Amino acid sequence: MPRNFRRGSSQRGSILLLATFSLPLLMVPLVGLAIDATIVRIAQAKLSAAADGAALGAGRLLGTTASTQEIATEFVNANFQTGSSGFWGVTNFTPTVTVTLGTTKTIALNITATVPLFFMRILGKSSVVISAASTATRRDSRIVMVIDRSGSMSGLDGAGSTVIADVISYAQGFAEKFTEGADELGLVVYDGSAVVGYPTVRPWDSTTTKTSTGGPDTSFYSGAGADMIHQIAAIKAAGFTGMAEGLWVAYIELQKAHMRDMAAGGGVDDRTNSIVLFTDGLPTAVTVHLNNTLDNSILSTSACTYKANDTQKMIGWVGILGPPFTTAGGSNISGVYGRASSDTTQTAAWWMANSWINNTQGDSEPGAPVPNTPEGGCNNIYSDYSGKPSSNFQTSGKTDLKQVPNIDGWGNSMDGTAYTNSAVYDSSGSVATPYTGALDHTQVTNPSDWALASWNETDTTANNIRNDSNLVNRAGDTENIMPTIYTIGYEGDGGVDQGLLLRIANDKSSSSYNGSQATGMYIPASNTSALATAFTTVASAILRLSK
Amino acid sequence: MLLGTIGTGLNLVMELQTIELARDAGHMYARAGPAADFSQPGYQTLLASIGSTLGLSTTAGKGSAVLILSQVLYVDKGICASDGKVDGSGNPLGCTNYGDWVFTQRLTIGNSSVKTSNYGSPVVTGKTPVTIASNGGISLSDQVTNVGDVATFGVGINPYKDVSGVVSGLPSGQTIFIAEAAANGYAMPPIVNNPLMYSYNMF
Numbered sequence: 001m002p003r004n005f006r007r008g009s010s011q012r013g014s015i016l017l018l019a020t021f022s023l024p025l026l027m028v029p030l031v032g033l034a035i036d037a038t039i040v041r042i043a044q045a046k047l048s049a050a051a052d053g054a055a056l057g058a059g060r061l062l063g064t065t066a067s068t069q070e071i072a073t074e075f076v077n078a079n080f081q082t083g084s085s086g087f088w089g090v091t092n093f094t095p096t097v098t099v100t101l102g103t104t105k106t107i108a109l110n111i112t113a114t115v116p117l118f119f120m121r122i123l124g125k126s127s128v129v130i131s132a133a134s135t136a137t138r139r140d141s142r143i144v145m146v147i148d149r150s151g152s153m154s155g156l157d158g159a160g161s162t163v164i165a166d167v168i169s170y171a172q173g174f175a176e177k178f179t180e181g182a183d184e185l186g187l188v189v190y191d192g193s194a195v196v197g198y199p200t201v202r203p204w205d206s207t208t209t210k211t212s213t214g215g216p217d218t219s220f221y222s223g224a225g226a227d228m229i230h231q232i233a234a235i236k237a238a239g240f241t242g243m244a245e246g247l248w249v250a251y252i253e254l255q256k257a258h259m260r261d262m263a264a265g266g267g268v269d270d271r272t273n274s275i276v277l278f279t280d281g282l283p284t285a286v287t288v289h290l291n292n293t294l295d296n297s298i299l300s301t302s303a304c305t306y307k308a309n310d311t312q313k314m315i316g317w318v319g320i321l322g323p324p325f326t327t328a329g330g331s332n333i334s335g336v337y338g339r340a341s342s343d344t345t346q347t348a349a350w351w352m353a354n355s356w357i358n359n360t361q362g363d364s365e366p367g368a369p370v371p372n373t374p375e376g377g378c379n380n381i382y383s384d385y386s387g388k389p390s391s392n393f394q395t396s397g398k399t400d401l402k403q404v405p406n407i408d409g410w411g412n413s414m415d416g417t418a419y420t421n422s423a424v425y426d427s428s429g430s431v432a433t434p435y436t437g438a439l440d441h442t443q444v445t446n447p448s449d450w451a452l453a454s455w456n457e458t459d460t461t462a463n464n465i466r467n468d469s470n471l472v473n474r475a476g477d478t479e480n481i482m483p484t485i486y487t488i489g490y491e492g493d494g495g496v497d498q499g500l501l502l503r504i505a506n507d508k509s510s511s512s513y514n515g516s517q518a519t520g521m522y523i524p525a526s527n528t529s530a531l532a533t534a535f536t537t538v539a540s541a542i543l544r545l546s547k
Numbered sequence: 548m549l550l551g552t553i554g555t556g557l558n559l560v561m562e563l564q565t566i567e568l569a570r571d572a573g574h575m576y577a578r579a580g581p582a583a584d585f586s587q588p589g590y591q592t593l594l595a596s597i598g599s600t601l602g603l604s605t606t607a608g609k610g611s612a613v614l615i616l617s618q619v620l621y622v623d624k625g626i627c628a629s630d631g632k633v634d635g636s637g638n639p640l641g642c643t644n645y646g647d648w649v650f651t652q653r654l655t656i657g658n659s660s661v662k663t664s665n666y667g668s669p670v671v672t673g674k675t676p677v678t679i680a681s682n683g684g685i686s687l688s689d690q691v692t693n694v695g696d697v698a699t700f701g702v703g704i705n706p707y708k709d710v711s712g713v714v715s716g717l718p719s720g721q722t723i724f725i726a727e728a729a730a731n732g733y734a735m736p737p738i739v740n741n742p743l744m745y746s747y748n749m750f
Binding site (some may be wrong): 038039041042045048049050054057060061064065066074075077078161177179508529530532535536544 | 574704749
């Protein structure tokens with residue numbers, strides 16, 4: 001035992017010695033490997049981030065005259081600054097940029113770089129090559145601007161100009177942010193009725209086939225006297241606010257361009273579709289199809305022979321003199337007028353400079369009576385201001401209508417209780433709720449019931465657009481164009497209905513937000529400066545989304 | 548040595564996390580559009596969860612990290628015209644910030660005392676302060692005429708600056724989205740005091 005004890009005692013400390021000498025030989029390389037690996041990983045992460053940033057940053061410019069390859073390289077260099085602290089002495093930094101053009105444009109970046117190693121040099125490995133790749137695409141845009149040119153737009157903006165003058169300037173600036181020759185833009189303006197301002201094809205074609213004429217195009221900023229910039233400049237303000245028809249005509253325009261481009265592209269159309277709606281007020285007009293056999297709104301006792309004759313359609317629009325839409329009786333309801341888009345005689349430029357009301361106050365008839373050949377028996381349905389088929393609503397109880405229609409002139413529902421989501425904000429931030437009570441379709445001379453129907457019409461029109469509800473009627477097409485709607489509300493003219501505009505846009509904060517539809521955005525503007533910001537914000541959002 | 552190794556390792560990992568936070572947040576910020584408003588609490592909670600290991604908090608002034616999101620715009624003739632700051636020929640007139648990069652949005656999430664932006668900040672004090680709305684937005688008027696809104700955005704960190712003459716030749720309204728992330732690192736006094744992890748990314 002003592003011998004054994006002595007032998008054990010002589011070996012005591014050997015493990016400690018072994019550990020002491022092996023620590024530098026084992027632990028240092030291991031720790032060094034870990035540190036080198038982490039540094040390489042950091043450099044790799046920064047390289048990937050730089051490639052990502054460059055792809056998205058330069059990708060926004062795809063399709064413009066800018067050199068996206070050059071700008072992508074600059075983005076990479078700005079994001080990954082070799083030679084600066086934090087970039088671990090990376091060398092041989094080599095970005096390669098490849099751009100592919102077409103309707104869907106692609107930019108692809110591949111970057112390689114050499115990262116020096118600190119500890120692994122001991123094992124003969126002095127550096128390692130890393131690489132990163134990123135790709136971004138930009139889809140060209142297709143946009144229809146829908147501009148409210150109702151009478152209130154003639155009001156002063158509080159900064160020495162008028163609201164319509166401001167909007168003209170901001171809308172032109174908006175259009176100029178897009179790329180002529182690549183993006184497609186169109187223009188619709190509306191008072192009581194909507195009309196296409198650009199392209200200037202007349203008569204307007206309401207069909208949505210591949211051979212339909214019109215639709216947003218890429219020549220919107222060509223410098224020609226009839227380009228979109230000039231057409232915007234010609235807009236004059238007067239009349240009611242037919243917001244729903246403005247949206248629907250814009251939707252038709254989008255579809256026409258989609259069908260045209262799809263045919264030209266061999267069945268492929270990659271563009272994003274957007275509608276940008278500007279308004280300074282509440283809907284005060286509805287479109288009607290009074291002898292729609294699905295929803296006949298004319299009394300059977302009427303002397304009008306068209307009361308159930310859908311072959312000669314009684315399509316037009318009705319204006320409501322409001323808000324606040326509370327006056328009972330017919331004095332606050334205009335009669336039925338012809339749609340501006342149905343006119344076959346005047347040019348697009350004429351319609352920019354003349355609203356429907358301008359025209360009815362003069363003697364010239366734009367060629368859109370209701371129906372095409374008015375007859376005396378319908379006098380208790382039609383109305384206008386100046387000696388056209390005589391007034392009806394203006395004299396309470398003299399109308400031949402039996403109901404406020406359930407369906408509008410474009411087939412969109414005007415029924416329901418969506419109007420309960422109304423919330424009218426003015427520029428001071430105060431809220432009013434002008435819509436009260438239930439919608440009673442039988443109260444044809446009551447302005448508030450027409451106003452409720454108008455609210456519903458606008459709401460369902462926007463929802464149908466976002467659903468691309470007309471897809472089933474587009475022969476040979478199975479592609480939902482998924483329009484995104486942006487709304488801008490100028491609150492300085494007595495207020496706008498924020499509840500409605502949020503819903504039209506399918507804004508995230510809308511009371512009816514639908515995640516399966518395109519998410520748009522509502523931007524309120526309390527003054528002209530905010531209005532300018534709103535237009536640039538929407539342009540920026542579309543350019544972002546088009547990637 | 549062991550403690551030093553652990554500390555260094557932790558800081559390297561935190562640096563990696565900071566890079567990824569700036570990249571992920573910036574990518575979403577630049578790309579999402581109206582589908583994601585990062586001024587809203589829900590989206591800030593999402594960002595905070597990405598940066599949770601760094602100590603990013605949705606509560607202003609709290610936590611050990613900060614995320615700064617900026618949108619900057621090049622003020623060209625078209626932008627001047629949008630604000631009516633041009634003469635009859637369309638040339639800038641009273642367009643104070645013409646030729647500069649200005650902030651159009653600034654969002655700060657987390658503890659702003661950790662680090663300020665390398666790109667400067669809108670000046671919100673003084674006689675003509677820049678007004679930053681609740682969603683981080685800055686009015687066109689401030690962008691065009693308020694010198695307090697000009698970003699510090701010079702050669703080297705400006706991806707457009709070194710490209711010969713392109714800024715004036717590009718479509719109006721050129722915008723860059725910037726994400727900056729910073730976090731307090733693992734301190735090992737007296738060897739390493741107040742280490743700061745910082746990363747930025749431009750989109």
